[in-house]
Amino acid sequence: EVQLVESGGGLVQPGGSLRLSCAASGFTFSSYAMSWVRQAPGKGREWVSTIHSAGGRSYADSVKGRFTISRDNAKNTLYLQMDSLKPEDTAVYRCAKLAVPGGTVDLWGQGTQVTVSS
Numbered sequence: 001e002v003q004l005v006e007s008g009g010g011l012v013q014p015g016g017s018l019r020l021s022c023a024a025s026g027f028t029f030s031s032y033a034m035s036w037v038r039q040a041p042g043k044g045r046e047w048v049s050t051i052h053s054a055g056g057r058s059y060a061d062s063v064k065g066r067f068t069i070s071r072d073n074a075k076n077t078l079y080l081q082m083d084s085l086k087p088e089d090t091a092v093y094r095c096a097k098l099a100v101p102g103g104t105v106d107l108w109g110q111g112t113q114v115t116v117s118s
Helices: none
Strands: 003-007 011-014 018-025 034-039 045-051 057-061 067-072 075-080 091-098 103-107 112-116
Touching: 003 091, 003 103, 018 034, 018 091, 018 112, 034 075, 045 067, 045 075, 045 091, 057 067
Parallel strands: 011 112
Antiparallel strands: 003 018, 018 075, 034 045, 034 091, 045 057, 067 075, 091 103, 091 112
């Protein structure tokens, strides 16, 4: 079955860290660019980060220097290491498979909730 399954979300205090994982199955994971996208309550979807098949990475300005995207192609898993978390990082985080680099998303995960609060 072609799917993406996220894990690792939870409640964390401001300044804390979390590591999200996204397990991929049913397609050749190493061949595709992958992204993290988030949606906060009452707000639209926000792109967070992308990692290409060759390893190139890009980040939204709002997370640059605090978040790190990575991938383990042997484990078919995408990661997002989130440090120095802020309350405004509270959102549902979803991983996404890009049909082509810089292109549209053709597969979404179900999402994992991240809540940053004291």
